[in-house]
Amino acid sequence: MKKQKNNRIFDRLNFLFVIIIIASIAIVFKLFNLQVVKHGYYEALASGQHSLFEELVPERGEIYVEDKFSKKLYPLAINKKMNLVYAVPEQIEDKNATSILLAPLLSMSKDEIYDLISDEKKLYVPIKHKVEGDTVEQIKNLNLSGISYQTEDWRYYPDKVLGSHILGFVGFVNDQKKGQYGVEGYYDNTLSGKNGFLQSEKNTLGEIISGTKNFVQGAEDGSDIVLTIDRLIQDKVETVVKDAVEKNGAESGSAIVMDPQTGAIIAMAGYPNFDPNNYSEVENVNVFSNSSIYELYEPGSAFKPLIVSMALDQNLISPDTKFNDNGKMEIDEYTIQNFDKKAYGDLTVTQILEKSNNIGMVQIARTLGREKMYDYMINYGFDENSGVDLDTEAGTIVKKPNEWSEMDFATMSFGQGIATTPLRLINAISCVANGGRLLKPYIVKKIIRPDGSEETTKPKAVRQVIKPETAETLSAMMVSVMEKGFGQPARVEGYKIAGKTGTAQVPSSDGKGYDPNKKITTFVGFGPIEYPRFAILVKLNNPGGDVWAESTTGPAFKAIAQELLKYYQIAPSN
Amino acid sequence: MTKYLTINKSLNSKNRNKTIKNKLSAGPVTLAIVTVVLFCALGLLFLAQVFQSQTKSYEVLELKQKAEELKQDNKDLEIKSAELRSMDHIKQSAKQLNLVDTKNIVYINKIGNSVVVMNR
Numbered sequence: 074m075k076k077q078k079n080n081r082i083f084d085r086l087n088f089l090f091v092i093i094i095i096a097s098i099a100i101v102f103k104l105f106n107l108q109v110v111k112h113g114y115y116e117a118l119a120s121g122q123h124s125l126f127e128e129l130v131p132e133r134g135e136i137y138v139e140d141k142f143s144k145k146l147y148p149l150a151i152n153k154k155m156n157l158v159y160a161v162p163e164q165i166e167d168k169n170a171t172s173i174l175l176a177p178l179l180s181m182s183k184d185e186i187y188d189l190i191s192d193e194k195k196l197y198v199p200i201k202h203k204v205e206g207d208t209v210e211q212i213k214n215l216n217l218s219g220i221s222y223q224t225e226d227w228r229y230y231p232d233k234v235l236g237s238h239i240l241g242f243v244g245f246v247n248d249q250k251k252g253q254y255g256v257e258g259y260y261d262n263t264l265s266g267k268n269g270f271l272q273s274e275k276n277t278l279g280e281i282i283s284g285t286k287n288f289v290q291g292a293e294d295g296s297d298i299v300l301t302i303d304r305l306i307q308d309k310v311e312t313v314v315k316d317a318v319e320k321n322g323a324e325s326g327s328a329i330v331m332d333p334q335t336g337a338i339i340a341m342a343g344y345p346n347f348d349p350n351n352y353s354e355v356e357n358v359n360v361f362s363n364s365s366i367y368e369l370y371e372p373g374s375a376f377k378p379l380i381v382s383m384a385l386d387q388n389l390i391s392p393d394t395k396f397n398d399n400g401k402m403e404i405d406e407y408t409i410q411n412f413d414k415k416a417y418g419d420l421t422v423t424q425i426l427e428k429s430n431n432i433g434m435v436q437i438a439r440t441l442g443r444e445k446m447y448d449y450m451i452n453y454g455f456d457e458n459s460g461v462d463l464d465t466e467a468g469t470i471v472k473k474p475n476e477w478s479e480m481d482f483a484t485m486s487f488g489q490g491i492a493t494t495p496l497r498l499i500n501a502i503s504c505v506a507n508g509g510r511l512l513k514p515y516i517v518k519k520i521i522r523p524d525g526s527e528e529t530t531k532p533k534a535v536r537q538v539i540k541p542e543t544a545e546t547l548s549a550m551m552v553s554v555m556e557k558g559f560g561q562p563a564r565v566e567g568y569k570i571a572g573k574t575g576t577a578q579v580p581s582s583d584g585k586g587y588d589p590n591k592k593i594t595t596f597v598g599f600g601p602i603e604y605p606r607f608a609i610l611v612k613l614n615n616p617g618g619d620v621w622a623e624s625t626t627g628p629a630f631k632a633i634a635q636e637l638l639k640y641y642q643i644a645p646s647n
Numbered sequence: 648m649t650k651y652l653t654i655n656k657s658l659n660s661k662n663r664n665k666t667i668k669n670k671l672s673a674g675p676v677t678l679a680i681v682t683v684v685l686f687c688a689l690g691l692l693f694l695a696q697v698f699q700s701q702t703k704s705y706e707v708l709e710l711k712q713k714a715e716e717l718k719q720d721n722k723d724l725e726i727k728s729a730e731l732r733s734m735d736h737i738k739q740s741a742k743q744l745n746l747v748d749t750k751n752i753v754y755i756n757k758i759g760n761s762v763v764v765m766n767r
Contacts, residue, residue: 148729154719206723231729308734644754 125275131266134295153229164219238363242349258464266295297521301337310340317629322617333503335532336512369492373577376488383449386543398432427558438486443474499610506605508541562627567645572598574622596626
């Protein structure tokens with residue numbers, strides 16, 4: 074009996090033991106499945122919860138100008154933290170009241186805000202970007218439900234429209250910030266820097282857990298850029314151009330001031346312009362283009378000094394060489410006349426420039442010959458980009474001389490039938506100012522890297538175009554244009570400044586001939602003649618009425634020249 | 648472990664025993680306990696250090712955040728300074744201060760090392 078009892082107990086124990094074994098095997102099997110077989114899956118799942126991978130965004134480099142006297146840097150483009158005010162519509166208790174309260178603070182209409190926050194299907198509605206910190210504080214004080222804010226990084230231009238065509242702006246391309254136009258576009262890689270990354274572990278609050286393994290590759294901030302632009306001169310030039318456009322009823326206008334000794338651009342203005350802080354509000358995107366480097370046009374008589382320089386350089390003419398102007402010249406089926414349809418008889422080359430005589434110019438060009446004329450035009454850089462460090466410079470091509478008709482050859486001598494940009498023209502004229510060297514224009518003075526090292530731009534002479542003696546002779550002839558010719562409205566009392574007017578026809582939009590209702594006026598020059606410190610070009614597109622360059626761009630040229638002479642403290646020549 | 652020190656409760660001086668020194672012997676249980684206690688102590692020490700470094704790290708993080716805030720404040724001041732020096736602001740200030748453009752500029756020639764101007 075006792076033995077049977079013992080056997081039964083023993084069987085139950087065995088049975089229990091077996092159950093335990095089976096259960097243990099099951100547990101081990103489950104653990105094996107979870108920890109070995111599905112190890113990868115759960116590791117990834119856990120990693121997603123506690124791993125942190127963040128892209129580190131670099132700080133975009135800023136753009137400065139240097140004060141001429143104190144050498145301090147002033148920012149034209151900086152990075153600023155501003156706020157996005159947004160709404161969570163379903164959390165807003167009283168949408169009407171919220172709209173009324175927000176409207177004055179955000180400078181929006183109550184209806185506009187109400188429409189945005191009314192749609193409860195949307196989880197999140199941005200109301201306004203670029204809201205200043207103090208405005209956000211006022212909104213916070215209202216304790217409005219469903220209204221919140223987040224910080225955003227924006228590019229900010231404290232001087233608003235000043236230098237807008239030079240700077241460009243930072244926009245979005247495929248949700249990425251990208252510099253467009255101007256310096257922001259050309260130097261986008263330099264300014265952007267490089268992204269970094271952070272890989273670490275985070276707690277339930279999303280904070281990085283210190284002491285855990287983490288990998289950091291720091292972001293490389295962008296480099297800062299200092300421009301050659303003088304802020305005060307830039308402001309003056311912009312004001313002068315705007316006034317000239319408005320006073321003369323022109324469609325648009327531009328002006329460039331360069332240092333002819335180095336190629337540094339001191340000012341570059343266009344009107345109409347835009348505020349890069351609000352580039353998205355611009356209706357006509359053509360405003361973004363910098364007409365000084367983008368717009369091709371026929372320079373007209375402003376090109377004549379260069380033709381004269383070519384013939385002078387070849388010793389084919391002198392300032393006193395005479396040519397006869399009988400009032401008209403027949404070429405093929407065309408007739409070339411002077412702008413005033415008059416005949417002037419015998420004129421010296423200097424007088425041809427003073428009176429902007431077309432007949433005389435054609436004869437000078439014929440004396441030079443088309444091959445030589447073509448070679449000099451190439452050397453003056455009319456067949457290549459100037460190389461200026463700004464985005465969207467337009468290219469141009471000069472046809473080979475064997476492709477010129479007789480009429481092409483004739484009209485090129487007085488600046489029609491050849492297309493160039495204002496920058497290329499002033500760069501060529503600057504050769505005359507600096508002893509005959511073609512310089513590479515530049516707008517960036519130096520680049521300051523994040524580590525503090527600096528890369529300074531050195532002036533670069535591309536080639537010697539004309540002899541220094543030729544440049545000197547032509548300079549004197551151009552002073553004569555200012556003192557005795559059509560340049561007189563631009564003359565500055567007491568100073569010897571060289572200059573030339575240009576009133577050019579505009580090709581017709583149908584490609585046949587020129588539009589009789591359109592013209593482009595130009596005034597280009599440099600001074601003071603003893604040692605030229607500046608070269609100036611002013612251009613107006615389609616000034617209204619029957620006007621010429623001396624009355625439209627002449628006064629603007631004078632205003633800029635006077636300002637420069639004062640600013641540089643240049644004493645009168647007399 | 649045998650007694651290390653023996654104090655006899657008897658007041659009779661002859662019967663007082665005093666054990667100066669006895670051999671210490673530890674069995675396996677004692678060793679196990681000591682090992683466990685040692686490991687626990689080490690573990691506690693390690694934990695204490697980890698907690699301390701975590702605390703310090705959070706303090707460092709807080710300081711870093713504060714430094715970032717100060718950097719941002721500095722940046723805001725820089726921006727404010729730029730706005731005050733903007734051309735628009737300068738022109739407005741010039742108007743308010745009744746400043747005028749320079750009109751007549753007189754250039755004076757130096758004679759030797761001296762410059763003399765007589766205002767007639």
